[in-house]
Amino acid sequence: MPADSHCHLNNPAFADDLPVVVRAVEEAGIVALLNVGYDLATSERAIELAHLYHFMFAAVGVHPHHAGDVDDATIATLREWGARPEVVAIGETGLDYYRNRSPKDAQERSFRAHLAIARALNKPVIVHCRDAMDDCLRILEEESVGEFGGVMHCFAGTPADVRRVLNLGMYISFAGNVTYPSAQTLRDSLVATPGHRLLIETDAPYLTPAPHRGKRNDPTMLTHIVELAAELRGVTRADIERLAMTNFDELFRTGRGFAGEVAYRIRNSVYLNVTQSCTNECFFCVRYHSDSVQGHNLRLPKDPTADEMFAAIGDPTACDEVVFCGYGEPTIRLTRIKEVARRVKAAGGRVRLNTNGHGSHLAKRNIAPELVGLVDEVSVSLNGADAATYDAVCKPLIPHAWETTVAFIRDAKAAGLSVTATVVAIPNLVDVEAARRFAEDDLGVKFRVRPYDLVG
Ligand code: SF4
Incomplete structure (x- = not known):
């Protein structure tokens, strides 16, 4: 019963065969997934998909790559869409100093505007952070992210960064890049993340896990991340799947909470x-x-x-x-x-x-x-x-x-x-x-x- 905390079935890469992919995802036992918007078009598509498929939820936001395009009208639209019940998070937003496709000041302005929406709606924020850990964590702290919650998606930090993110009260999500041979630091970070703060994701169609690199990623490939996480943490696949599902429901407040267990x-x-x-x-x-x-x-x-x-x-x-x-x-x-x-x-x-x-x-x-x-x-x-x-x-x-x-x-x-x-x-x-x-x-x-x- 795994849950994919971050994917993009709202991406044009799935335009031609989405029903086939959805069937495969259901057959793989994926019981919940979050389609994350990265601009207005994909945010709107994420909402549509949440209406079409009962196990899909939506997040609305504009990726830092497109932060230069974010204006007051964009923020007003995200604010309106964000209030809908099928929208369980705001994002993805954040900072990307690796590609720097938008000016840094525009990225910060957009990031803070997304955080203001999340706070106003009391919904968690989905943070994209690449080569910008110090600035990301500073802004998240200044904007009191702990009051409404959030997740560092596709985590790319060290075990020491894990501690800093936890101190903000946030969750940490690991994607397919954790399976890559060169990603030992990421694997150390996965082990250092406490179970009650751990999420897993595919980030499909990107970041296809080993051994399928080069192919289009989709949520069925979550199984490779589950397997690796179980191996690294010395637990069973079922332990990881259950943990990912429970944390998904807790962070995104899906209302599907489980009863306490004796x-x-x-x-x-x-x-x-x-x-x-x-x-x-x-x-x-x-x-x-x-x-x-x-x-x-x-x-x-x-x-x-x-x-x-x-x-x-x-x-x-x-x-x-x-x-x-x-x-x-x-x-x-x-x-x-x-x-x-x-x-x-x-x-x-x-x-x-x-x-x-x-x-x-x-x-x-x-x-x-x-x-x-x-x-x-x-x-x-x-x-x-x-x-x-x-x-x-x-x-x-x-x-x-x-x-x-x-x-x-x-x-x-x-x-x-x-x-x-x-x-x-x-x-x-x-x-x-x-x-x-x-x-x-x-x-x-x-x-x-x-x-x-x-x-x-
Ligand atoms: S249950 Fe009690 S003893 Fe055990 S860790 Fe919690 S506070 Fe400490």
């Missing part, structure tokens, strides 16, 4: 969305930035009962493991997770608990012995080799949180549980090697580094 599958593990409550407020926590993890909506109206959790798992032997996890700290619901774990074990399944290690504090007793026989593996978020680092990263709501976490790790090991301490590799904040030494040498447990901003 159990969700990543690779061949089933994760349980145990609770929305936590004793930490980790600044990196995805729940503060998104409703979804790897394309799964985790925002539940209430915490699930034990019966609901067990039913949502399905057959526990049909997955590698059942993981107690979610948008909060599972041991807040210790009684429930013990009950579900007991049933999973009785059915022959394997159980892992992801925890911040505060369970004993919450229960006012050492809970580690109670987990023996119910839990096969415990992953504990250590997040630093000292209390000061932990407090800076996790912003705990309980006193002496790091000491509590360390005590739980020691208790769990003493009880005979298989324990892995984890840290999130936050640059300039977490000393990963110090944490490794502390976990392996002092605590005598396994150690795992979790990439910053990559959840699940």
